[in-house]
Amino acid sequence: MIELLYLASQIQCGTNGSPINVNIDIYQNSQLVRTISVEEKVLLPVDSVRDLTFKYSFVNSSCNPSTPTEMVLAPNDLVPDLPGAYEQQSIQEILDGLNDYEELFLVELGTTNTASSAYDLQDVMMIVNNNPVVFAD
Ligand SMILES: [Ca+2]
Structure with missing residues (x-):
């Protein structure tokens, strides 16, 4: 089990454009599992974030996302x-x-x-918790 927290999104449509809301579709084995928006947190039945794939969509925007570049960093990574x-x-x-x-x-x-200069890897930021506290019913 992992827990994903969609921490923040920070992208705008054009220079000085309005901020874009980015939704994230979460896929496991090509099946859509959940769609989350910013500040949402979701528990997922996988061992690693690498078992998931993501699609990003802009909500109510005339801009479209370019091909996503994703990077996962652990606390001691450069x-x-x-x-x-x-x-x-x-x-x-x-x-x-x-x-x-x-x-x-x-x-x-x-x-x-x-x-x-637009390449900042901060258009979407998520925190992956690989040891979530799971409460049984
Ligand atoms: Ca960017």
Whole structure:
């Protein structure tokens, strides 16, 4: 069992455009399991976030996501050299606050060009809890 927390999304449609709401469709073995929006938390019956696949959709936006780039970081992993986006904490600060059974799942949806200033891997951020507290009924 893992628990996913959709921590934040931070992407806008165009320069100075309005913020985009991003929904995440969660798939297991090509089956849609859940759709979550920001700040939602969901328990999933898998051993690892790598057993899942994700599709990202923009809600009520004239923009469309580019091909997603996903990255999973464990607390002691090296952080890619990227600036913090907008008012978000930097990736390093979030990683430093994680427990050793948690991982940070980062997604870039604006561009596939790693040299672009839009390439910040913070369009969607999730926290993966690999040791969730599960209450039995
Ligand atoms: Ca971005």
